Amino acid sequence: MRLATNLAIIFVIGLLIGGLTAQFAIQRTFGVGAISAGVWSAWPFVGGAEVDPYTAARSTVDGAIPLGAAEGLAFETLKDDQGNALLRECNYVLYGNTPAARFWTLTAYDLSGNVIKSADGTVAAVYSGTLVRAPDSSSRVTVSDQPGSGNWMRLEGKGTFKFVLRLYDTPITSSAGLSEPELLRLQKLECV
Amino acid sequence: MKTRAIYIGICGLLLGAIVHICIIFLIPLLGEKDAAKRIVNNSQTNRFEKLTASSKIGLSNGDPFFQLSTCKFDLADSGVEVTGDRTDLFWSASVFSSRGRVLYSLNERTAIGNKLRMIVVNPIQMASIRQIQPEELETSIVVETSEQVGFIIVRALKRDQSWASTVDGFLGSLQCLPYTGQS
Numbered sequence: 001m002r003l004a005t006n007l008a009i010i011f012v013i014g015l016l017i018g019g020l021t022a023q024f025a026i027q028r029t030f031g032v033g034a035i036s037a038g039v040w041s042a043w044p045f046v047g048g049a050e051v052d053p054y055t056a057a058r059s060t061v062d063g064a065i066p067l068g069a070a071e072g073l074a075f076e077t078l079k080d081d082q083g084n085a086l087l088r089e090c091n092y093v094l095y096g097n098t099p100a101a102r103f104w105t106l107t108a109y110d111l112s113g114n115v116i117k118s119a120d121g122t123v124a125a126v127y128s129g130t131l132v133r134a135p136d137s138s139s140r141v142t143v144s145d146q147p148g149s150g151n152w153m154r155l156e157g158k159g160t161f162k163f164v165l166r167l168y169d170t171p172i173t174s175s176a177g178l179s180e181p182e183l184l185r186l187q188k189l190e191c192v
Numbered sequence: 193m194k195t196r197a198i199y200i201g202i203c204g205l206l207l208g209a210i211v212h213i214c215i216i217f218l219i220p221l222l223g224e225k226d227a228a229k230r231i232v233n234n235s236q237t238n239r240f241e242k243l244t245a246s247s248k249i250g251l252s253n254g255d256p257f258f259q260l261s262t263c264k265f266d267l268a269d270s271g272v273e274v275t276g277d278r279t280d281l282f283w284s285a286s287v288f289s290s291r292g293r294v295l296y297s298l299n300e301r302t303a304i305g306n307k308l309r310m311i312v313v314n315p316i317q318m319a320s321i322r323q324i325q326p327e328e329l330e331t332s333i334v335v336e337t338s339e340q341v342g343f344i345i346v347r348a349l350k351r352d353q354s355w356a357s358t359v360d361g362f363l364g365s366l367q368c369l370p371y372t373g374q375s
Contacts, residue, residue, distance in 0.1 A: 068297020
């Protein structure tokens with residue numbers, strides 16, 4: 001009887017620890033196989049032949065089609081620069097420069113990986129080619145459910161979300177440039 | 193009593209480590225959401241198919257500014273030749289293995305003359321087209337792989353709605369045909 005209780009306790013501890021650490025290792029937006037720049041992380045080897053088991057598991061759960069090295073690199077973040085989780089009820093501003101690339105896109109996704117759409121069907125995404133830029137070529141995008149001046153991304157609803165910044169045709173995918181790139185800063189404004 | 197608790201704790205941790213490793217390694221084998229698995233299982237060989245949320249393959253996490261088209265290939269009998277019309281759009285293409293690894297990727301600036309023309313072959317077919325030396329070899333990008341089954345994904349940039357017809361035209365012009373080198 002005592003042996004059975006011991007075994008049961010061992011089993012519960014083992015399954016809990018194993019399951020939770022596995023989930024944590026896959027879901028967090030940093031760690032094995034990732035490169036990070038500020039709050040942004042990317043998995044440049046996600047589509048590669050020599051992919052590590054964690055990145056492979058993560059891309060399966062993600063269900064996404066990875067970008068090849070000649071296509072681009074996708075960075076994502078769940079947090080703003082202060083380390084707070086991104087919330088759809090808050091307004092944000094993204095500003096600064098991005099690494100050399102033909103163009104980039106910035107998209108907001110819910111945590112199950114669907115692009116966020118507002119009630120009138122507007123997609124929460126911006127394309128760098130249609131942005132207004134500062135004289136030093138930096139850009140500034142306001143994210144809010146209310147229209148604002150300058151570049152504006154409409155984001156409605158409630159709950160956590162993530163930003164994905166995809167740089168297309170960028171030299172940073174070649175390993176020579178994998179030292180920390182400079183990406184958009186992400187600051188929280190007021191919340192409703 | 194105390195030693196027993198420590199003993200149980202250590203055994204639990206060891207089991208936890210084993211469970212952790214098993215889960216990480218089993219996800220790619222058993223996962224159903226995997227994009228590569230869905231494409232390989234749900235699409236026809238040698239036919240381009242647009243990837244939309246409503247199609248049989250389904251698609252998540254896609255960039256809303258891009259339209260994707262995919263074609264599954266099987267190199268058992270012959271290679272595959274992928275061609276597309278010349279266009280002003282930004283497009284990129286990747287060759288994937290059936291497990292979703294990128295074997296080769298290119299974009300319209302790295303393609304020869306900005307035109308999509310790519311031949312995917314296995315090493316034996318490669319040797320035979322080297323002997324035949326077909327003319328199209330000079331204007332094609334040849335990708336050699338030992339994977340038998342895989343797929344190609346072509347992405348085209350749709351900046352806004354006004355580009356929709358150009359993008360549809362380009363993706364509609366894509367062809368994915370068996371290739372042997374003999375015309």
